[in-house]
Amino acid sequence: MHFDPAEALSREEIASLQTARLRETIERAARSPFYARVLAEAGVGPDDIKSPQDIRRLPLTTKQHLRASYPYGLVTVPIADLVRLHASSGTTGSPTAVFYTERDIRTWASLMARCMHMAGVRREDVFQNMSGYGLFTGGLGIHYGAEALGCLTIPAGAGNSRRQVKLIRDFSVSVVHIIPSYALHFADFLQSEGISPASLPIRIALIGAEPHTEETRRRIEGLYGCRAFNSYGLSEMNGPGVAFECTEQQGMHLWEDAFIAEILDPNTFEPVPDGELGELVLTTLTREGMPVIRYRTRDLTRFIPGQCACGRAHRRIDRIAGRTDDMLIIKGVNIYPMQVEQILMGMPEVGSNYLIELTRDGHMDQFTVKVEITEDFFVEDMRALNALRGRIVTKLRDELLITPRVELVQHGSLPVTEGKAQRVSDLRPKD
């Protein structure tokens, strides 16, 4: 039933494994120049770890630390023992690099194979990797996972839609790895060629590498007549294979035998209560060449409370709700635009556009949400509109814990931008 026995670990087993592996990780990390210094300064050693919660005695690691330690500052083994390097684009800004030993490559492939198996992929499947290869960890990461699982793997790479569809048909491809936005674009291409996406033999799509909504997933599933599974990873934690959806599709199981996950308030760095949004902070437990401790991913998510129906005890994280960089502080409260979007997009009366406007009234921040209403609901009945406005205020207040002003506006009346939508207009005077 499981690809890896580690999938069946109980909470108690996970806790004791995490304790042991965190000690090993601290010991190993101390061999790198960066952590030798950082751990000495913090005065924390392996013996200080009695439970996974003791991780909070360790300092946080940020992207800036990785940049400052480029290229080899976090490496714990001789260069001759490394077999792989993935690097962020080094042309602009400061690059970062991630290193792998041969064992790290095998561990990563095994984690990725476990994810795919959990989503229902089997060695009998024909798998097409429609993602770019090279320095991007998504390509080679999922490629190695598929081969470890034993799928017939087609390294198609990104783009060239005409070739993609020919390969999918000629080899009865049953599983694809595809970036969500390309999945939608590819469906358009197919339809323009007179091919129904649902006529393709794809039964499972692995989607990830860019944040997307539940709505996008359902749309991909509807178009291709397949099930689509959300994938989470980042190159600082190997790449893909950190967390993945099971067939319940109720959040992504994060592999707690390989990572310790914390969700922290990005201001106080205190853990948020279960179910609340915060910044995901990850620690590697099995990485040999380059362990990373308490890495601030800047990704916003929450732990999904309760037990998954699939029986796996590895905790689930929700789909990524945004980046900490997007966080607004209003009247001392952290607010993420994605929280507003989730409330609004769940209401059928609301159109596709909205705008968050921040102003200052004396010394008080004012938080206004302008909401476009669908044509059907924009009736001349003031009572009905006021009732709708009231419901939106209540829902937002329950989610955000502050009370916004809400203005209902006509469909098409808010500014539209090309490309990435501009959802926040901050008109507060700069201090």
Place this chain on the structure above:
Amino acid sequence: MHFDPAEALSREEIASLQTARLRETIERAARSPFYARVLAEAGVGPDDIKSPQDIRRLPLTTKQHLRASYPYGLVTVPIADLVRLHASSGTTGSPTAVFYTERDIRTWASLMARCMHMAGVRREDVFQNMSGYGLFTGGLGIHYGAEALGCLTIPAGAGNSRRQVKLIRDFSVSVVHIIPSYALHFADFLQSEGISPASLPIRIALIGAEPHTEETRRRIEGLYGCRAFNSYGLSEMNGPGVAFECTEQQGMHLWEDAFIAEILDPNTFEPVPDGELGELVLTTLTREGMPVIRYRTRDLTRFIPGQCACGRAHRRIDRIAGRTDDMLIIKGVNIYPMQVEQILMGMPEVGSNYLIELTRDGHMDQFTVKVEITEDFFVEDMRALNALRGRIVTKLRDELLITPRVELVQHGSLPVTEGKAQRVSDLRPKD
């Protein structure tokens, strides 16, 4: 000293290994629909093989056979036992596909690692793969070889020269895999950026994937201050890793424990004498998922006679001299334009352009070579010019076995084409 003990096999050991493995290959191949039919028609079975020379009892396989058998006609195992597919571009013309089991991937990686080790690459090296990934076997093939050897492997992929140079410098890259024409282009880019190619830490360049001359190799070596090694492979035989240069750089050792190589006259399909040019025909000896018997590569080369100074007994092939498609038949003799080029480009008096002109005089083919002479040598001394003309005639006759007409012309007087040079002008009436 060797990466693989197979490198040290004697001629006798190679012959007995080839006999045993050829029998296994025939037995295995007969499980595929294509070879089941072909071998039954030929009436040849494993027991008919008493020595490697008995391979001549087996029929030849062509690219057209692979196309007609697309997609699974040559596969010998259930699809569930396959883990990789590489395919030629399927957008135009009939595609071909090559399949690998998990063991095939390991065997391929090991052959490739053996090649790199023979050229002097070690696990302490930092290796940058500057070749495209995806369906092209050159990318993943050499990537897996480098990891099997234990190099720190940077999957840079093709293009993006600015990022390539940053990676090379930041990680002290000592070995690169680079297509020869890109190696020259990359040197131009470096010089335009004020960087001397020789200042880079590259000590070994693996070059292949496109035919190139000894002159190009020496130029790359001179520019980068490195040694450049020629690589030979084709996806029908895994991809790269079929033959590779040792540090003697006197031809490429073809791994005869993994392949049986024949060099045949492309008209009669009889073996040509050692040292003479013909079509390379290859048989896989260790491929599990898709064995290929007596595959006509259409590549022209020759066995280099004698023993290599490195001591390896695996026979060497010369750099690829062209394709059988380029072959001319003049007075019943096979002639390859590359043979003419090799003679001419070895003479300092000859300029960079020449033209082969074919005409018919009654029923006799006439073979004329027009040769541009460098300005220095184009003197008004008829005696000297005639002597030079006589020397060219003699050299060409010794190589081609027929006597051409030779005309010396002034530098710049022959037509120049954009792109691939047009070296042959066939003015004979069509029959």
